[in-house]
Amino acid sequence: MKLLTTISLLLITISVTAQKRQNIYFLKYNGELVKERDSADFIRIIREPDSGMVNYELQEQYKNGKFKRLGYVSAFEPKLILEGYCRDYYPNGNKKEVGFYQKNFKDGEFKVYYPNGVLNEKAIYKMPVKLHMEDSHCKIIYLADSLGNSFLDSAGTGHFNITYRDGFALQGDYLNGLKNGIWKSSHTKDSFTLEEEYKLGQLVQRVRKENDGKSLELFFDVDTIPDFVGGFKSFSDFLSRNLVYPADARDTGKQGRVIMNFIVEKDGTLTEFKIIQSVFPSIDKEALRVLMVSPKWKPGIKGGKPVRVSFTIPIVFKLG
Incomplete structure (x- = not known):
């Protein structure tokens, strides 16, 4: 009987000391x-x-x-x-x-x-x-x-x-x-209505209709997506030349992938920047700063004409 009691106490001790x-x-x-x-x-x-x-x-x-x-x-x-x-x-x-x-x-x-x-x-x-x-x-x-x-x-x-x-x-x-x-979609606090056109789940275009009658179109499904002039390699070179790793992020070991969304206008200008996935305040700010100084892109094309396109890209910050 004493032997059984000893074993029971041992199991309890193991359970306590093995906490994750x-x-x-x-x-x-x-x-x-x-x-x-x-x-x-x-x-x-x-x-x-x-x-x-x-x-x-x-x-x-x-x-x-x-x-x-x-x-x-x-x-x-x-x-x-x-x-x-x-x-x-x-x-x-x-x-x-x-x-x-x-x-x-x-x-x-x-x-x-x-x-x-x-x-x-x-x-x-x-x-x-x-x-x-x-x-x-x-x-x-x-x-x-x-x-x-x-x-x-x-x-x-x-x-x-x-x-x-x-x-x-x-x-x-x-x-x-x-x-x-x-x-x-609309909100009682807003002065506009947002209209989105879908084709079997695919967002084709977005139109913001102001109460004064003005409209602004934004496309998602296009024949040719926007692109940095010179392609991916040129865009990578642009980032390498312009990105500055924030000191506070470097000193604290912060790194990761910032996902940015923006609009490529008909003339290739980038506007309406949004941070979709954040990493660290100073890293997010640096990704935004660099995109804001980007040269014009090749615009998206739909039906042979340039259109406004929503675009999302990741910008990776990694400590060497």
Whole structure:
């Protein structure tokens, strides 16, 4: 009897001493790291992989103690790279979104819920084929309002029309789970309406219509995509000559890939810059600065004529 008791105590000791190592971060919703728990909007915990596993365990918690996100990542600095099954939650504890990720891209079936727990959307995702295209890899198979009333039939076809509490309104048609035709969005605070034309899920063009009658077109599906004069090698040379690695990022070991979006105008000028994926404030700023001094590009061509095109590129900052 004494022998059994000794073995039991030994197992408990092993269990305690074998706890996984972990990193704890205090974060604001905008991604900013803070030093104190009380200053954070949520807490992120990264635990080392289990035996035989390669991905780290991810756990995020709101300040009220409820889970914000549970999942796995293949990397967590300078940013999270989600891998595998992931669950997001609202502050009230209800599920927000569940599904699988591959290299930070949604892959497979995803479910999205309203805060009241009602299923909002069910979609099938595939890895994007072209980085500069927008959401061409998503097929909606279920879509409903917060009361559970579905907008689509069993084939994923129907008309979506909703106005949210904050004044944002959106309407358009789905055909076999894909956006098709003209989609309109507006906000009570804005002086314009945005119209997007889709062809079976592919965004073809975007037109911003001001209340005074003016319109500004923006194309996505073109015959010839924009290009830096001289091609990829010339663009790489341009970046090498002009990029300056920020001192604070270098000193703290920050590196990674900034993904930038911008508009290539009809004359090849670059405008309307946006940071799609951030790495570090000074690195983001340097990527933006260099693109703003870029010479004119070859514009996108559609129907034999130059058009405004949305374009997305990665700019890699790597310490030697």
